[in-house]
Amino acid sequence: MRLILPILFLTILSIKAFSREVASDSLANIARNAMFTDAYIQIEGKLHSKKLKVEVNLGDTPEQTKAGKEYSEKLTGKSHMLLS
Known part of the structure; x- marks a missing residue:
């Protein structure tokens, strides 16, 4: 019992020493600056044809x-093959 308390104390101390906190403002900046885009891709042509017409719409x-x-x-x- 006398050995458990010092081991527990050292374990908690080492966990606290090596842990880091994430700043909340950095998470807010990431969310604010994140840009999500969608792409609409249309492929026309016959199956196994060498002539494909591709239309890409990004916005x-x-x-x-x-x-x-x-x-x-x-x-x-x-x-x-364009899409797999």
């Missing part, structure tokens, strides 16, 4: 529209 802003057109041009006509 309505000019940057998203431009990026969607670039992805569409890069992926159109590819014969490999």
